[in-house]
Amino acid sequence: MAVYNDFGVPQLPPEYLPDQEVQGEKKRLLSRALSQAGTLSNTVQPGQGSMLPNTLETLRGRAAGMYDRATQLMQQPLDYSGIQAFAKQRGQEGEQAMLNALAAQYAGEQFQPLQQQLMKTAANSNEPIKMGGGMITGAGQFIKDPEAAQDKEVALLLNQAKYYEQMAQTAETARERIEAQRNHDQTMEQLRVMGLGLQQQGLNIQQQGVDLRREMFNNKPEDHSKTWRAEDNLRGDFDKLTKDLRDELTATSKITQIVSATPPGKKPDAITQQSLVILLNKFLDPGSVVREGEFDRVVKAQGLEGRARNLADRILKGEPLDxxxxxxxxxxxxxxxQAAAAKIQGIANNYAQIANRRKLDLGSVISDPRFRGGSAPGGNLVDFNSLPK
Structure with missing residues (x-):
């Protein structure tokens, strides 16, 4: 740290001056203090009262050089490319973390902690990196802090103004005082102009910050995790309630295809016989999920149980199918x-109402499109009175 004397001149340590210059100044001072007889005396010859004029000018020149160098360092732009590249890379990693969080949403409830951690990582990656002179956004853009830059430049200019003011007060000639005053006035004018410029620059940067925050808010991906979780829960409940009915519906459709492929008058093969007997046994089972409720009353009212038993006996005996x-x-x-489909549709209608009230995607709750329309696929139940006896 530099130390100044009462005249504003930096006091340098002895080692700052070259050894030859220090030894020379000692010899000149000693020769001026000696009398003609070679002894020390208080009598000084006229013209020998100013001490170290060359050294004083040298120190002033070096001080001015230091101020010039400090000014150049102040005006030299800093290199933020490395930090900007890191911020940009971190922003890209945040985007990747958000994509991974969206993927974890579809992986199930066991991945919810991982999803929350990834979303937190993505949010932290979008936070700007604060620097001494401003901040760097996740896109690698540097936004300068007007207050820090202003304080730094104002401090340097005030030191220069103080230096020139002290030079003006201690100048030995009128020309030096005029030059020092002119430099002081120029510095104060620069401060005034710079203050206006920095004020406008601060307003511009403030507006840029507002625009940047607005853009970041508009580009922020919408969080659908709660909606997706609610849809997944409803779909899981619906699938659980309709699993047995959907299995019965699938099995019955396959049996219909098998029996339709058997030519009339031909004896069905062993696989077809077994499949048909399983179907008829389900039809005769009053405890099955399909026989519950209205369908069971229809079967009993139309006497279909006896007909189904007769068909099962004929199949077990290996008789040809006409x-x-x-x-x-x-x-x-x-x-x-149709009975199984009607029961599935009744449950689907209930879950569709819940999904609509909560503004959820019906396709994400009821995965089978056949049961999203509100009526059971396949029309009404068959009237067995019209079938062949």
Whole structure:
């Protein structure tokens, strides 16, 4: 740290001056203090009262050089490219973390902690990096802090103004005082102009910050995690309630295809016989999920249980299937399928109302598009009175 004397001149340590210059100044001072007899005396010859004029000018020149160098360092722009590259890379990693969080949403509830951690990482990556002279955004853009830059430049200019003012007060000639005053006035004018410029620059940077925050808010991805979680929960409940019914519906559809592929008058193979017996046994089982409720009353009212038993006995005996028998089996299968579909549709209608009230995506709650329309697919139940006897 530099130390100044009462005249504003920096006091340098002895080692700052070259050894030859210090030794020379000692010899000149000693020769001026000695009398003609070679002894020390208080009598000084006229013209020998000013001490170290060359050294004083040298110190002033060096001080001016230091001020010039400090000014150049102040005006020299700093290199933020490395930090900007790091901020940009961190922003890209934040975007990747957000994509991973969206992917974790579809992986199930066990990945919810990972999703929250990834979303937190993505949010932290979008935070700007604060620097001494401003901040660097996640896109690598440097925004200068007007207050820090202003304080730094104002401090330097005030020191220069103080230096020139002290030079003006201690100048030995009128020309030096005029030059020092002119430099002081120029510095004060620079301060005034710079203050106006920095004020406008501060307003511009403040507006840039507002625009940047608005852009970051507008570009922020919408958080759908709560909505997706609610849809997943509803879909899981719906699938659990309709699992047995959907399995029955799928099995019955396959049996219909098998019996339709058997030519009339031909004996069905062993696989077809087993499949048909399973269907008829489900039809006869009063405890099955399809026989519950209204469908069970229809079966009993129309006497379909006896007909189904007769068909099962014929199949177990290995009798050929004529066209009338195939039509009856298809009728039973169609009736069974429509009953299962109607029960699934009733549950689907209830979950569709819940999804609409909560403004959820119906397709994400009911994955099978056949049950999103509000009516059971396949029309009404079959009237067995119209089937062949």
């Amino acid at each position: 066209a009338n028998t195939i039509n009856q089996i298809n009728g039973l299968a169609q009736m069974y399928s």
